[in-house]
Amino acid sequence: MTAPVFQQDQDxxxxxxxxxxxxxxxxxxxxDGQRAKCARCGTVLMWPREGAxxxxxxxxxxxxxxxxxAIFFPFLEIAAGGLSHKSSIFGVAMAFSDGFLAxxxxxxLAMIVALPIFRFVALIYTLWPLANGRPAYRHAxxxxxxxxxLQPWAMAEIFIIGTAVALVKIAGxxxxxxxxxFWAFCALIIVIALKNSFVSDWTIWKAIGQK
Amino acid sequence: xxALTATDAGLVGCTRCxxxxxxDVSHCGRCGxxxxxxxxxxxxxxxxxxxxxxxxxxPANLLPMLVxxxxxxxxxxxxxxxxxxxxxxxxxxxxxxxxxxxxxIPIGKFIAVAYLAIMVGNERRRGGAPHLHMLEVVEFxxxxxxxxxxxxxxxSALVQLGFVASIHPGPAAASFALSxxxxxxxxxxxxxxxxxxxxxxxxx
Numbered sequence: 001m002t003a004p005v006f007q008q009d010q011d012x013x014x015x016x017x018x019x020x021x022x023x024x025x026x027x028x029x030x031x032d033g034q035r036a037k038c039a040r041c042g043t044v045l046m047w048p049r050e051g052a053x054x055x056x057x058x059x060x061x062x063x064x065x066x067x068x069x070a071i072f073f074p075f076l077e078i079a080a081g082g083l084s085h086k087s088s089i090f091g092v093a094m095a096f097s098d099g100f101l102a103x104x105x106x107x108x109l110a111m112i113v114a115l116p117i118f119r120f121v122a123l124i125y126t127l128w129p130l131a132n133g134r135p136a137y138r139h140a141x142x143x144x145x146x147x148x149x150l151q152p153w154a155m156a157e158i159f160i161i162g163t164a165v166a167l168v169k170i171a172g173x174x175x176x177x178x179x180x181x182f183w184a185f186c187a188l189i190i191v192i193a194l195k196n197s198f199v200s201d202w203t204i205w206k207a208i209g210q211k
Numbered sequence: 212x213x214a215l216t217a218t219d220a221g222l223v224g225c226t227r228c229x230x231x232x233x234x235d236v237s238h239c240g241r242c243g244x245x246x247x248x249x250x251x252x253x254x255x256x257x258x259x260x261x262x263x264x265x266x267x268x269x270p271a272n273l274l275p276m277l278v279x280x281x282x283x284x285x286x287x288x289x290x291x292x293x294x295x296x297x298x299x300x301x302x303x304x305x306x307x308x309x310x311x312x313x314x315x316i317p318i319g320k321f322i323a324v325a326y327l328a329i330m331v332g333n334e335r336r337r338g339g340a341p342h343l344h345m346l347e348v349v350e351f352x353x354x355x356x357x358x359x360x361x362x363x364x365x366x367s368a369l370v371q372l373g374f375v376a377s378i379h380p381g382p383a384a385a386s387f388a389l390s391x392x393x394x395x396x397x398x399x400x401x402x403x404x405x406x407x408x409x410x411x412x413x414x415x
Contacts, residue, residue, distance in 0.1 A: 017216075145242050
């Protein structure tokens, strides 16, 4: 396991500084499934898993296909008193497109569709060559850094809980039917969670860094 | 626990990928992130976003979030009003989710981030793990406030039954979304490494 450093090393490439509390550790090779935690604050520093890159690539592919389906299939439909109205995911974002709320429409579209898709594509771009044992493509470092930085802003899972709340609010007012896009989105959340369980930042950075 | 930190060793650790560099290096050679030396200047950004978030939180609560028109009769609901409405209709669970996500979480975030920022460099702070844990909870839970914006979007997109019933978003939706985004940025600008550094070593 990684041990905290008490004396300064000359070679810096084998060191890892905990991003949360700054304690220096010597990075050592871990066996499959082992976790290295920071000795002071307990933040997980490395978590390599066998075949992780290929898993992340395949989950990203699945996620991308589900998201494309979620965009084009109908999302929700309501009916009351002989009238009905349906909306796609795109229509949900466009709910804010009137007047001065228009920028919010773009923000919502980014948070629920554009950013999750970008992260899938960027992860495939970064990890595909690495999974095949080849050197990373150009700008892989920038791409993967963006993947990490944009993570808090991709809110697909929050959106689906929002949908549940909205459904309860409408329930008394009209009958709601759930479209294929709704189920695609639910599946998407599970795929994202599975994908995240295979991402070990340090391992990916190390692979990108090897020229 | 007195393990050597990168700063004490005269080095700087990349907060993005963990690699360690000499302090005169400005960008991480592996991931390209800007290398920040641990000091309390970063707190200015935390406070700037914090104040921006608070400023937008006020109209978010005073202005209507939803405008519901049923049979020609328009009703405007604020965030709190919407939660109360749900409670009255016996949807207690959902009322609590809405109340938690739009009232408790934002206010809790303001208090938690301010507390963490004030306690940096305070001699009497107990520091360490509980504070880091608090920041992680704020970072994790903060995004969930956006739920109310999505609810408004879904309701407004779906409930468009002409004269019978229609729902439109109110101006509070925009200020609430901005408030959530600003407080997320505030928590993100907080450098957790500050939590661990005592005031004595801060002066250097």
